[in-house]
Amino acid sequence: MRKISIKFILFFCTIFLIIACQNGNNQSANDTNNCQNISHDFGITEICQKIEKIAVLGSYNLAQILSLGYQPYGFGGYFGFEKGEKITNVKEIDPILGNLITTEPYNLGNANNPSLEVLSKIKPDLILGETRNQTQYNFLSQIAPNLLFKDRTIKGKWQQDLTTLATALNETEKAQTIINNYENQLNQTKADFTEIINNKNQVLFLAGNGLNDSLFMLSKNSDLGNIFSQLGFEIITISNDNSSVTMPISLESLPDIGKQADWIFILGYNTDVKNKSNSEILANQTATIKQDWQENSLTKSLPATLNNQVYFASYALWNGLNGAIASEYILEQLREFLLNY
Numbered sequence: 001m002r003k004i005s006i007k008f009i010l011f012f013c014t015i016f017l018i019i020a021c022q023n024g025n026n027q028s029a030n031d032t033n034n035c036q037n038i039s040h041d042f043g044i045t046e047i048c049q050k051i052e053k054i055a056v057l058g059s060y061n062l063a064q065i066l067s068l069g070y071q072p073y074g075f076g077g078y079f080g081f082e083k084g085e086k087i088t089n090v091k092e093i094d095p096i097l098g099n100l101i102t103t104e105p106y107n108l109g110n111a112n113n114p115s116l117e118v119l120s121k122i123k124p125d126l127i128l129g130e131t132r133n134q135t136q137y138n139f140l141s142q143i144a145p146n147l148l149f150k151d152r153t154i155k156g157k158w159q160q161d162l163t164t165l166a167t168a169l170n171e172t173e174k175a176q177t178i179i180n181n182y183e184n185q186l187n188q189t190k191a192d193f194t195e196i197i198n199n200k201n202q203v204l205f206l207a208g209n210g211l212n213d214s215l216f217m218l219s220k221n222s223d224l225g226n227i228f229s230q231l232g233f234e235i236i237t238i239s240n241d242n243s244s245v246t247m248p249i250s251l252e253s254l255p256d257i258g259k260q261a262d263w264i265f266i267l268g269y270n271t272d273v274k275n276k277s278n279s280e281i282l283a284n285q286t287a288t289i290k291q292d293w294q295e296n297s298l299t300k301s302l303p304a305t306l307n308n309q310v311y312f313a314s315y316a317l318w319n320g321l322n323g324a325i326a327s328e329y330i331l332e333q334l335r336e337f338l339l340n341y
Contacts, residue, residue, distance in 0.1 A: 086107060119143050186327075203228055
């Protein structure tokens with residue numbers, strides 16, 4: 001009897017182990033079936049879980065997740081904020097996006113060189129970075145899946161990146177809605193600008209900290225140039241290279257190039273942010289180049305200057321952020337510039 005009992009016990013134990021193994025295999029199979037390979041600019045990342053905790057490096061990726069309705073779990077930026085474990089003064093995270101943050105994300109330090117120690121500690125589900133994080137990619141990938149993006153200022157790139165990110169988050173329909181809304185905003189703004197553009201539509205984009213400090217032009221191949229092209233403007237360029245986004249320009253060549261411009265938009269990028277509020281940071285970006293422009297005899301003689309059609313804007317907003325949120329701000333400011341409301 002005892003031998004029979006032992007045999008039955010062994011039999012049921014064996015059956016239990018078989019079932020357990022099968023369930024484990026099924027679970028593994030299900031996990032594998034739920035995985036997706038996401039191609040990004042620096043590789044292919046396998047994602048096998050629902051993404052909830054996103055560590056964000058840089059304002060570009062921050063804007064992308066905010067547009068999709070997500071908040072940062074951890075954030076590393078370029079502007080100054082407190083040095084604590086969490087960023088409690090969220091409005092100081094970014095001069096443009098700070099007001100859209102509703103959480104207190106973990107402080108990852110500078111986006112260019114984020115704290116690997118903090119990232120390891122908080123265990124995010126996903127890390128978003130840019131080209132500057134390429135050298136850290138192997139280390140970051142050991143902590144969590146990574147999506148790294150480059151060339152954000154190229155025409156159409158933010159839409160591509162948004163779609164990639166949305167695929168990882170299972171939010172592709174939302175991403176398409178965002179892109180459609182962006183196109184609708186452009187069409188509406190174009191209709192509003194029809195009368196003022198008419199026969200004068202030549203636009204010159206300049207960017208720099210000062211007139212003698214690495215001044216360059218933006219082309220129609222840039223995201224910003226594409227926005228203006230779709231509104232009906234013609235972007236002045238000095239290069240036949242269809243892939244060129246920016247072109248260096250000397251102060252001495254401005255009279256010849258600038259004489260064609262009906263409007264000139266100058267993007268300042270003074271990055272001195274010490275002890276400055278967000279509003280001061282944005283105003284400070286254009287301070288140096290605006291003063292240079294107003295005092296220089298070459299720039300004062302340009303037709304656009306004489307016609308009061310020179311406008312100064314933040315490089316951080318107009319060409320440093322890119323995406324749906326930035327585009328909305330740009331169109332709003334453009335209305336203020338050209339329609340005076």
